[in-house]
Amino acid sequence: MMTDWVRSVMERYGQTLQIETAETTGQVRAFLQPLAENSERSPSAVTGLGWMDTRLWLYLGREKLTDGDGIVWGEVRLRVRSARPYAIGDEILYWWALLETEKEAAE
Incomplete structure (x- = not known):
């Protein structure tokens, strides 16, 4: 089954993340990476409120996320800006x- 293959790849190569959704809080294995196009150009901006980290991150995982959910990886705390499922047929892969x-999500 394709979902078993995706799950095994995430278990082997993903990071351990803390997920905080409205329904649950717990640890999962998923991919988390900074998006190079944003972080390479201008990783920060100065606003009237002070310095802001403008880097965006990419999550690929089996756990369903919705706007506003939280992810913690080590000392990095992130908020979901947008999320959507990717499927083959009727089965959600990730x-x-x-x-x-x-x-920045709180402002």
């Missing part, structure tokens, strides 16, 4: 999510 640092 969830894709665009994340931002928690400080």
